[in-house]
Amino acid sequence: MTPGAHTMAIDRIRESVLRAEDLGRVFPTRAGNVTGCAGINLEIFAGELVVVRGASGAGKSTLLRLLGGLDSPTSGAVWVNGVPFAGLSEEQIVKLRRDDLGFIFQDFGLIPVLTAAQNVSLPLRMTETDAAARDARVAEVLELVGLTDHAAQLPDELSGGQQQRVGIARALAVPPSILIADEPTAQLDAANATIVMDLLLRLVRTEGIAVVVATHDPDLADRADRVIELHDGRIVARPGRRSA
Numbered sequence: 001m002t003p004g005a006h007t008m009a010i011d012r013i014r015e016s017v018l019r020a021e022d023l024g025r026v027f028p029t030r031a032g033n034v035t036g037c038a039g040i041n042l043e044i045f046a047g048e049l050v051v052v053r054g055a056s057g058a059g060k061s062t063l064l065r066l067l068g069g070l071d072s073p074t075s076g077a078v079w080v081n082g083v084p085f086a087g088l089s090e091e092q093i094v095k096l097r098r099d100d101l102g103f104i105f106q107d108f109g110l111i112p113v114l115t116a117a118q119n120v121s122l123p124l125r126m127t128e129t130d131a132a133a134r135d136a137r138v139a140e141v142l143e144l145v146g147l148t149d150h151a152a153q154l155p156d157e158l159s160g161g162q163q164q165r166v167g168i169a170r171a172l173a174v175p176p177s178i179l180i181a182d183e184p185t186a187q188l189d190a191a192n193a194t195i196v197m198d199l200l201l202r203l204v205r206t207e208g209i210a211v212v213v214a215t216h217d218p219d220l221a222d223r224a225d226r227v228i229e230l231h232d233g234r235i236v237a238r239p240g241r242r243s244a
Contacts, residue, residue, distance in 0.1 A: 020041060023076035049211045050211070050227075054231060061214060072085075101177075101179075103171055164185075177210065
């Protein structure tokens with residue numbers, strides 16, 4: 001091995017998949033400006049689970065929307081796999097989100113008239129994946145989340161935990177390097193919340209996906225690699241990455 005090659009390999013492994021620099025978002029209102037986020041500096045690496053915590057209104061959802069390119073910052077910038085959102089056209093931002101990011105929402109976000117399999121297939125249809133490959137990938141991710149036997153069911157025929165797992169399968173349909181989840185267990189009972197937490201951790205540990213989760217769930221925070229505390233849109237505590 002050439003001198004320095006090992007160090008270079010480690011640097012490549014540790015290269016951040018998601019990075020924010022001096023990230024800020026201000027919302028103008030009739031009563032004056034409201035700060036959603038301010039001065040956020042953050043790096044997320046492949047194969048780690050990062051939990052974002054804070055009281056309601058602390059800026060968790062705002063931060064996740066900025067990191068995922070669903071909203072534009074007032075200041076600072078976000079890079080996804082080295083590509084900055086700044087300067088991209090709306091079409092390019094949509095493509096970057098589609099190819100590199102997966103989103104999991106608190107309210108599941110499923111289309112009620114489509115079956116579980118049809119909901120999961122939507123991102124693949126957007127990428128114009130051919131039918132055979134699309135069906136194979138849908139079957140693969142439904143098996144991954146343990147819902148093979150529920151592929152033909154509509155959302156209202158599924159439990160809340162099953163609906164959230166359909167949402168996770170949909171987020172995985174076009175294989176992402178980063179999953180962004182906003183309160184994914186908030187509407188679930190303890191048993192289903194544990195199932196979803198276990199699934200997210202398995203994706204981190206076995207698939208090498210970076211997962212960023214906003215949550216009030218202390219159990220999920222206890223299992224994270226890092227916990228970021230937000231207060232009034234600012235990071236107030238950021239413990240170091242835990243050892244494996």
